[in-house]
Amino acid sequence: MLLTITPDDALIDVPRRIAVQGLRPGEGVTLSTRTVRGPGVQWQSSANFRADEAGAVDLTRDAPVSGSYTGVSAMGLIWSQAPEVEGAPREVFAAEPAAALVTEITVTRDDATTLQRSFVQRLSADGVTRREIREQGLVGTLFLPAGAGPHPAVMVLNGSGGGINEPRAALYASHGYAALALGYFKAPGLSDYISNTRLELFETALHWLHDEVKPKHGFVALSGQSRGGELVLLLGSLFPDLVSAVIGYVPGAVVHSAQNACDPATGREGPAWIFRGQPLPHLWQNNRTASWKPWDEGPQPRRHTNALLTALQDADAVERARIRVEHINGPVMLLSATDDGSWPSSLYGAMVVERLRGFKHPHPVEHLDFAGAGHSIVFPYVPTTQLVYAHPVSGRLSTTGGAPAANAQADEASWAGVLRFLNLAVQSK
Missing domain, CATH: 3.40.50.1820 (Alpha/Beta hydrolase fold, catalytic domain)
Incomplete structure (x- = not known):
């Protein structure tokens, strides 16, 4: 199994291609995210997908069968995040306001095998x-x-x-x-x-x-x-x-x-x-x-x-x-x-x-x-x-x-x- 996030480090306004390969055709997988935002609050999302006949899931192409969002959305796992704790502060940026955000994505297969990767969303480009x-x-x-x-x-x-x-x-x-x-x-x-x-x-x-x-x-x-x-x-x-x-x-x-x-x-x-x-x-x-x-x-x-x-x-x-x-x-x-x-x-x-x-x-x-x-x-x-x-x-x-x-x-x-x-x-x- 291979999880790719492209690009994995870029400005926050750059969309990412999130894709999983090496699955069995028709296999169900869960993609979940976790980001620490604001005053140490964990934000999370999760969506279930089914692999195509080539054993791949591509969020720029595939809609989830269930989960935090519906429809095709390359960045749906990000905009559909919610605080882990109900009533937590809604601030989505770090304690240092212009600091980068790091999101961890986990792929979980039906047999509970997991794979993790992370990507970085930056507010400041190099040299700013x-x-x-x-x-x-x-x-x-x-x-x-x-x-x-x-x-x-x-x-x-x-x-x-x-x-x-x-x-x-x-x-x-x-x-x-x-x-x-x-x-x-x-x-x-x-x-x-x-x-x-x-x-x-x-x-x-x-x-x-x-x-x-x-x-x-x-x-x-x-x-x-x-x-x-x-x-x-x-x-x-x-x-x-x-x-x-x-x-x-x-x-x-x-x-x-x-x-x-x-x-x-x-x-x-x-x-x-x-x-x-x-x-x-x-x-x-x-x-x-x-x-x-x-x-x-x-x-x-x-x-x-x-x-x-x-x-x-x-x-x-x-x-x-x-x-x-x-x-x-x-x-x-x-x-x-x-x-x-x-x-x-x-x-x-x-x-x-x-x-x-x-x-x-x-x-x-x-x-x-x-x-x-x-x-x-x-x-x-x-x-x-x-x-x-x-x-x-x-x-x-x-x-x-x-x-x-x-x-x-x-x-x-x-x-x-x-x-x-x-x-x-x-x-x-």
Whole structure:
């Protein structure tokens, strides 16, 4: 029996060919995986296959007869992984955020004979460097690609969970971009809450990137997820001379209040963003239709989207809170999901496209809307099974929506789309 994994050591976004040879024709075998993720938690999957007439199983070709996933999926054993212990943290990256992940695959035959091999998923390519940034009030991590540069740059912003998104920044750097993962709350020395975040912080960070990194063609893109997706659209509209392109993962089309990431002292209807000393008007402010009831009292697992849909019924409040995306001076990419449980990103993406079209935006606008997927669109070949979670700030249980297979497809297609979008944006600068 021979188990091959090709390639066995590569970037995380590279699909692998997993194949078994030397079996008896029609023999049943089980392939199982185990990966240590997050704070020492074992994640696992298992699927049963039947060998073809040549005695081979090839995951790029063969669907399992039963197991953790269905259908043909070369990386199904990875995206279908789940924590070994129920209720374990859903974090899928190591304690060192940009560290490589090692997955062990075991093949078990009917006679209990086993064979094991492992493969490595890396977030940082050879030559990528990591530097912690603690200056000018900035708290973040800068990843630089191999080579002297100059390189185009990307600033990476997290959502309502806060923190510093090192994995995505490391992967951007692995594809040739100087990537600054910037924290703005729940990071060392910063507030634990999104409430009253000063937007001048990001203005400073943009100037710092231009001055320190001196990016190729002066190109600085923004990439943000969820609240970070709202934020990058907002920053692109406020600082158009500093931003070359905007990538909004499951973004908002309007300014929101602090919501689940709020400081309890100011509450979930308090402001998230402060600009030039004034809170920005947000959706919940003086809203005639908004109600938290669908969220507070809705059936488990709760969907935050249902509360926001009540607020979106007040057209005047929506217009007051709408992000002026027409001021963005560059191409815009939106990635959304039709079954988003956290907020209606599919609708928000359509609202942004409609507004840009109405103002005859002179730059490319792309909207990838993934059917059946949920809020957690990241990048390829990570587990997509943890749909219900406790919010990292409020602790409240909710669902991000979607289904594992649809989420995995969105992860793969979105990342390919983003890399293509960035390449074209840099070329056109």
